[in-house]
Amino acid sequence: MTRKPPVASCLAVTLIAGFGLLVWSGTVEAQTKARPYHFGLGALASWTRDAGNPAAGDTNQYGLYLQKNSASLTFAAAGASITPLPSSTTGGNLQELSFQISGYPGTDGEPFEGGLFGPSHGYCESTPRFAVSSTAPSSCFLACAQGAKTHLASGWWTIKFVPPFTAYPGCEDGVTGNVASIDVVMQDGNDVGPGNVVLDNITIRRSGQSFVVGNP
Numbered sequence: 001m002t003r004k005p006p007v008a009s010c011l012a013v014t015l016i017a018g019f020g021l022l023v024w025s026g027t028v029e030a031q032t033k034a035r036p037y038h039f040g041l042g043a044l045a046s047w048t049r050d051a052g053n054p055a056a057g058d059t060n061q062y063g064l065y066l067q068k069n070s071a072s073l074t075f076a077a078a079g080a081s082i083t084p085l086p087s088s089t090t091g092g093n094l095q096e097l098s099f100q101i102s103g104y105p106g107t108d109g110e111p112f113e114g115g116l117f118g119p120s121h122g123y124c125e126s127t128p129r130f131a132v133s134s135t136a137p138s139s140c141f142l143a144c145a146q147g148a149k150t151h152l153a154s155g156w157w158t159i160k161f162v163p164p165f166t167a168y169p170g171c172e173d174g175v176t177g178n179v180a181s182i183d184v185v186m187q188d189g190n191d192v193g194p195g196n197v198v199l200d201n202i203t204i205r206r207s208g209q210s211f212v213v214g215n216p
């Protein structure tokens with residue numbers, strides 16, 4: 001009888017070889033995921049095949065679809081909890097939060113928009129946003145519109161937030177002490193935009209390690 005190698009080792013090797021960006025956090029149980037949730041009228045959150053940023057290793061091209069097909073003021077939201085968080089994530093060692101949204105390759109601007117970050121991209125205003133809970137007096141909200149934007153060869157955009165997080169409107173109290181939770185949330189409805197967005201490659205970088213969530 002042939003002895004099988006440990007499942008965790010096989011999976012880790014496969015994932016590291018396939019994803020490149022992914023940093024394995026130690027065990028299968030500890031792998032950081034984005035777990036979709038939604039509530040209220042017209043809301044839906046789900047990992048969707050063939051919707052994400054094309055990437056080596058993500059053969060099903062998963063993207064995180066967040067929909068709110070109701071008015072912004074409706075008590076409804078679509079989002080995902082990033083869990084389990086990388087161990088020992090604190091306000092002191094958190095170096096980056098980012099996600100990607102869809103876009104168009106090449107010039108992504110029109111003259112009346114006045115810039116490279118033109119209209120040919122997924123919805124990016126006060127939401128989608130990160131919501132970070134820590135020992136700070138209030139939650140830290142990092143709105144898509146406030147992030148640094150980098151256009152990728154695929155046409156997708158990376159939306160990135162780096163310290164000091166207090167510099168971002170909505171995060172005046174910063175991120176301090178132990179980080180209790182990190183979510184991505186879509187709360188803007190179809191009265192101010194399309195009412196949906198697709199995210200991919202949600203990234204937490206802490207203590208020099210990047211944890212990238214690009215599929216279920």
Ligand SMILES: [Ca+2]
Pocket residue numbers: 052053055058061062063200201214215
């Ligand atoms: Ca993906």
